[in-house]
Amino acid sequence: MVETPASSRECHRRGCDEPAAFVVRERYQEETGKGAVEAEAVLCRAHTAEEHPTNLDGVYAEYVFRVDPLPEAVSDDASSNRSNE
Numbered sequence: 001m002v003e004t005p006a007s008s009r010e011c012h013r014r015g016c017d018e019p020a021a022f023v024v025r026e027r028y029q030e031e032t033g034k035g036a037v038e039a040e041a042v043l044c045r046a047h048t049a050e051e052h053p054t055n056l057d058g059v060y061a062e063y064v065f066r067v068d069p070l071p072e073a074v075s076d077d078a079s080s081n082r083s084n085e
């Protein structure tokens with residue numbers, strides 16, 4: 001049910017059409033004991049800042065709450081002087 005179509009990289013929040021800058025992932029154990037669930041959402045910077053773990057009831061040994069920058073949102077000035085020949 002949670003799908004992130006690769007084509008649309010707009011903020012996942014309803015009513016927000018900012019370009020997504022981060023992917024927020026949360027992996028938790030479902031109450032039913034069916035196993036791990038991984039929820040993923042791409043969000044703009046402002047909405048990523050508002051994100052927080054929402055499934056701490058489902059915490060387990062491999063629980064993950066993680067924010068990764070989207071590759072296209074990263075300005076790579078820092079790596080542009082890498083030797084590239």
Ligand SMILES: [Zn+2]
Pocket residue numbers: 011012013016017018043044045046047
């Ligand atoms: Zn947003």
